Structure formats: structure tokens, C-alpha cells
Amino acid sequence: MNGIALAGAGWGGQGLLAALLIQAGQMALVLLAAPLLVGIVRKAKARLQRRRGASVLQPYRDLRRLLGKEVVLAENASWLFRTAPYAIFAATWVAAALVPTFATGLIFSWTGDLIVITALLGGARFALALAGMDIGTSFGGLGASREVMIASLAEPAMLMLVFCVAIVAGSTQLSSVAAYMLTQPVGLRVSLALALVALCIVAVAENGRVPVDNPATHLELTMVHEAMVLEYSGRHLAMIELASALKLLLFASLIGCLFFPFGLAHAGSAWTGYLLAIGLWCGKLLVMAGLLGTLELSIAKMRVFRVPNFLGAAFMFGLLGVLLLFVSRGM
Amino acid sequence: MSAHYRRTQVDAAAWEEAADALVAGETTLLSLWAEIGCVHMAVLDETGPDAAAGGGRIAILSLDCPDACFPSVGRRHPPAIRLERAVRDLFGLVPEGLPDTRPWLDHGRWGEESVPAAAYPFLPVEGDGLHQIPVGPVHAGIIEPGHFRFTCDGETVVRLEERLGYVHKGIDHLLAGAPLPAAARIAARVSGDSTVACSLGFARAVEQGLDIAPPLRAVWLRAVMAEVERLANHLGDWGAICNDAAFSLMLAHCGVLRERVLRTAATCFGHRLMMDRVVPGGVAVDLDAAGLAALHDLVALLRARVPPLVKLYDDTASLQDRTVGTGRVSPALVAQFGAGGFVGRAAGRAFDARRAIGDAPYDALSFEVPVLQAGDVNARVWVRIREIEQSLSLLEQLLRGLPTGPLRIPDDDLPRGSGEGLALVEAFRGDLFVWVRLEAGQVRRCHLRDASWFQWPLLEAAIEGNIVADFPLCNKSFNCSYSGHDL
Secondary structure: OHHHHHHHHHHHOOOHHHHHHHHHHHHHHHHHHHHHHHHHHHHHHHHHOOOOOOOOOHHHHHHHHHHHOOOOOOOOOOHHHHHHHHHHHHHHHHHHHOOOOOEOOOHHHHOOOHHHHHHHHHHHHHHHHHHHHHOOOHHHHHHHHHHHHHHHHHHHHHHHHHHHHHHHHOOOOHHHHHHHHHHOOOOOOHHHHHHHHHHHHHHHHHOOOOOOOOOOOOOHHHOOHHHHOOOOOHHHHHHHHHHHHHHHHHHHHHHHHHHOOOOOEOOOOOHHHHHHHHHHHHHHHHHHHHHHHHHHHHOOOOOHHHHHHHHHHHHHHHHHHHHHHHHHHOO | OOOOEEEEEEOHHHHHHHHHHHHHOOOEEEEEEEEOOEEEEEEEOOOOOOOOOOOOOEEEEEEEOOOOEEEOOOOOOHHHHHHHHHHHHHHOOEEEOOOOOOOOOOOOOOOOOOOOOOOOOOOOOOOOOEEEEEEOOOOOOOOOOOEEEEEEEOOEEEEEEEEOOOOOOOHHHHHOOOEHHHHHHHHOOOOHHHHHHHHHHHHHHHHHHHOOOOOHHHHHHHHHHHHHHHHHHHHHHHHHHHHHOOOHHHHHHHHHHHHHHHHHHHHHHOOOOOOOOEEOOEEOOOOOHHHHHHHHHHHHHHHHHHHHHHHHHHHOHHHHHHHOOOOOOOHHHHHHHOOOHHHHHOOOOOOOHHHHOOOOOHHHOOOOOOOOOOOOHHHHHHHHHHHHHHHHHHHHHHHHHOOOOOOEOOHHHOOOOOEEEEEEEEOOOOEEEEEEEEEOOEEEEEEEEOHHHHOHHHHHHHHOOOEHHHHHHHHHHHOOOOHHHHO
């Protein structure tokens, strides 16, 4: 309710066309920036290993190469296998459009809240897991079963931290939450710190990064995400690669807008305000890419059956955050 | 100077008696191979009265097979099963009573016509909820081909069955009838990563067969090369094992060090892997003053750079969590199979050919043979780490005491005689067994048995009860040779 009320106030002053343009710009920007973020993380990892590493533009070249290649389909591939990449990409892109990356109050952000984002990502994962099993290879099934196990633990943790943030800000609406964090004297709150840790854990798990999964591995038997997409090729694989890059960007932006919302533009900002906000957003992403690279290098991948403990910790952090809030408010 | 042994022609009863001793654990099977119409078995007596003296410990039993069959040893002693299957594939001699009648190296594609090969009958699997995962023979990484058939209950591996033989090159056939220089080149290519050890084993066996002794400087230079090879491989393995647990930092560090070792080898001996540098009668290249200095620099560099890496390995809890307790092999199994190298020494089998055979120059050097009991991935890593330290110490001693003198007996001066020779050398993987029969200066029959023959079966045992995702880690910690095994 709150969201709708704010929505009217949000783009009312700006004009529908301008609001739509800004939203379109945001969607284009996340799509363009996502491969770069992946490239930067890879570059950071390479440099930390004292390797030269591929250019940060390599993910773009990979995408162009994949789009130019023909699709090789297994004989028994069903329509599901062929349509899943587009569904996954679309769901992830829409989810990314709902996140206030550099500005709050974007026109689409009023159509869905944090729970919708979680659901969209969950839907994309459901499609991918089904597609992984569609061909019937053992690796697809192995990857799908691992992915779903991880998801079944990551999603409750995600919802718990959503509640935690929502109780503080009084809304699950990301724009409202970010605006609240930006304008109200929230101060240092234990609950929010717990939620931040939980979100970082969930982000690592959701994006299949070390220590949960290793995106750089060639070992079929250890793969989670990669095992499901082993049978994909050509433009299908390009869609999936782009979707996972978008997902990484989405989570990085989410952490940024929830916990480090400084510099976000808001509806009615001047063009310079938007430009400044975009610059700041890029800065935040760079820092997070560096941190992710460092984390991935400093830790080994955990055993598959350790992942529940890891995600269980995220859930407990989220739950503790919620409980602390209740206690401090005396119900 | 080389491994002392005696070869005796035996009858079927004595053959069975030797098999009894193997089953009872009194002796260890070194190898089992064939010639046309004859089958040989080499056994090592680790407990006998001669053991301390180092003489008469290796015995070769030869059994004539006029009916093209021989009593199976593998029927009662599992380590012989794959060797006997290979004997049947390569020489058509039938191991009587061997329950596993499937071919091993022969994939049904050796015929002239391109007849499609019959499907290989994998071991049957029964039980609810079990599923199979076929992996290979082509893998996603740049490694050799081999097929692994996992039977799993969810993530837990119930059984792993290996199928090897994809890189069969016909080494035995190529070696038969080859003149010595050509044969030495073939032997050097049995397994590229242990080319020095293969060449060394072949050269020693030939020298014993011809009853000649290489110059002293060559003997020491061979040991230098063998230790440099061991360093390069152990460093590479250490990094690769950690990388399989997604700890790529260690791979980066170890990769740099391994590269330094290989470049030093190229500087000193003119080839990164030192291929064809060890030849029958001596060594092909000398170590000059610049090479000596480069080796001294290398030892100093590794002395400085390895300890921090050991600390990094030991202090990274997430890595320890992956390696400790993973892929355990029991000491009993290791003893039964006589597994050498880090696989054996990580599970209590203190066998090192350098110490047990005591060939020159190792009899004049002081070094330890690190032995651990745990038998897991972590123990295999630690054996490698300790062996790196020992190899550095050995290199220091070798460089200090390097004698001067001639390098080799020229090929033209090698006797054109006949004879038999045997060698057991310590490759980085473990003991490499070579037996050669020479006739008129040519190889009549040469058998090389890589340490992997007795390590591959233990990998099947190691993964049992572990989860599928831990297999790459176990596999890398074994790092068995495909090429050396498939011959």
C-alpha cells in the first residue's frame, strides 16, 4: 500500500515518459554492465594469482562467439530444453530491473518487491533445474539435484533477511527500503549487520561462487551450476551465461542498495544527479568484485554436504536479526 | 650395483606355491608378464633373511606354457588380476581360473578391419535407488583418457569401476627387436612425466644384462635428474590437488615453482623434462658450471619458497577440511597390493626403491623415507611435501659430491652380447620395475611396469563411501599414469 502511495508521488512530478526512459536506461545499463562485472571478477582473481588474466571484455567476446555459433541439440531434447534459456534470461532481467541499482523510485520498482525478486530468481532456477534433467544425462541430474538442495536452503535464508530488513524499514519495497535507509537515522544496528552477513552468504550460494560452487572448474563431478548447463551450446548458452552474469550484478546491486545506499539518485533528481549515482554504483560494484575475487582465492570449496551448514548459518543470522528487532521493540 | 635377483624356471606346483606366499603376505608381487609361450612373475621378499643384506630379495619365476595357459595368480591374489588380463590380451596366454575373463588393454579395435568393438560388460549393479554416472574417457581437462563408471546412492559412491587401455601404444611390441638406442628412446616415452625414471630403469636393466657399469659421474648425474624430475612433479601435484578443491592460490604458487624447476632442467640438460638424457651406458649430456650454479640457485629458491607454502597449506582450514579423511586407503590393502610411492607411504608401507635396493649413488647419501599412517588425501599431500624436502637435501648432497670423469660408454663400445637384466627404480609415483632380455645387442623382450598398476585398483577402494564430488580430489592425490599403465 505504502508502495503505491509513494509511486504516485514518485514519478508524478517527472512525467511518465521521462520515468520510462530512465527505467529503460537502467535495464539497458544492467544488461551491458553484467558481463563486465564478471570480467572484472575474473581479472581480479587472475591478478591476485599473479597471472595476467584475460581482458575484462572477454565475457562480451564469449557472448558474441556463442551467439554466432549454431545450437547443438540432443536428439531427445524437448521444448522445455529449448525455451528454458529465454525464460531464465527474461526472469533474471526483470528481477534486475526491480532493483534500485543507482536510483530509487524507478517506475518498474513499484510493481514488485524483494519477495517478487526472490520468486523470479526461484522461477528461473526451477526452469534451469528442469532443463538440466530434460536430456537425461547423469551430470544434468546431478547438477539439478545439488542446485535444488542449495536453493531449498538459500531461499528461506533470503526470506528471513527480507523480513529483517522489512521490519526495520517498514516495507519490503526495495525503493522504499533504500530511501528509508538513506534518509532516516538508522544508525548501526546489530540486526542489519546480521542481515548483511546473511545476504552475502546467500549471494555467494545463489551465484555459485567459491566456496559453494566453482564457476571456473572443469571437473564435471564437482559442478553444480555448470553441470546443469553442460549440454547447452550456441545462443542458448549465451542466454544462460548472460543470465548468470545478470544475477551476479543483481546481488551486488542488492547489497549496495540495502546496506550502502549512499549516493542513490531518486525520482526527480537532475541529470547530473543520475550520472553521479551511476558513477557511484560502478564504484560500489568494483569494490564488491574485488572483495569477491579475494574471497574466492582465500578459501577452498567446501564439501557438498557442508553447504547446508553454511546456508543454515545465513538462515540463523536472518532469524536472529528478526528476533533481536522484536526484542528491542518489546513486541 | 643393480637390483640383485635370481630367475628360476619353475613348474606349475612351484608357481602355485609362490602364489600361496603372495596370498599369505610373505612376499609382494612386483609384476607379472609374458613372452611367447612363457609367463614370468617377479616377487619381492621384504621379510626374508636376506632382506637386511639387500641380496636375493627379488625373485623371478618363469613358467613355460606349452598349452597357452597357466594357473592364475589373480584367482587368489587380486593385485595380479589386471596384469593377467593384460597378459591374455597381449600374448594370448590364458590365466586358468581367473574369474574375470573380460579383456583389459584390448578394446577390440586391434584388428585390421574396422569392426565395431563389442560393448564392454561392466560389473552388474543391483539395488534400489542406485544410479550410474559414466565419466570419460574424454575429460574436460587436459588429461589422459580413462573411463570411470560410478555407481552411486545419491551422492555417495557405492562402487567405482575403472576402464583403462585407451592410450595403448604397443610399447612391448615396439621394444621387441629394437636396437638399444631406439629402444632407449621408446622407453623414455612410456610416461612423459616420469621420462627420467623410465630411461633410468631401462638403462640400469640393460647395463645389468650386458654386465657393464656406467661411469661414476653418469651415475650421479642420473640421480640429479631423477630428483629434479621428482621435485617438478611433486610441486605440480601439490598445486593441482589444492586446485581440485578450488584453492587456486596454491596452484598459482606451485605452478611458478614447478616452472622454475623445468626451466632449470632446460638450462642444465637441454630439455625441460630431461627426455633422452639418460641412456644405456651413461648420460647424454654433461652438467657444466653454469648448470651447476643454476641448480644451486634452484635449491636455494625452493628452500626459501616452500616453507611458506607448507604453512599456507596447513593453515587453510577450508582446504584441510577437504583433504583430511578424504579417500582413505587402508594399510592392509596397500600392503596387499604392494603399492609404492606416496600412495603406499601415506598408508604405512615404508617402501622406497632408492632405499630398499640401495643403488648408487643413494647408498652414499643420507635421506629419510617419510611414512604416514592415515592413508587419506592429506597424508598423500604430506608425503609429497616431505619428499620435496628430502629431494632438496639429496640435490645438495649430489651437487657437493659430484665426481668428475667420463659421461658414458659410447654406443659403439657397448657389448653386443646377450643377457637379462632387471631394475627397480623410484619414479615420483613409486617403484618402476623393468626387466629386459637382450640378444646380440638388441632388445628381445622388455617389460616395464609402472607404479600405477598397483595404485589404480586402490583408487577404486579409496573412493568407496566418499561422495562423488570428492573423486577429482582423490584421483589427483593418486595421480596415476594412464600412459605408463596402458603401455
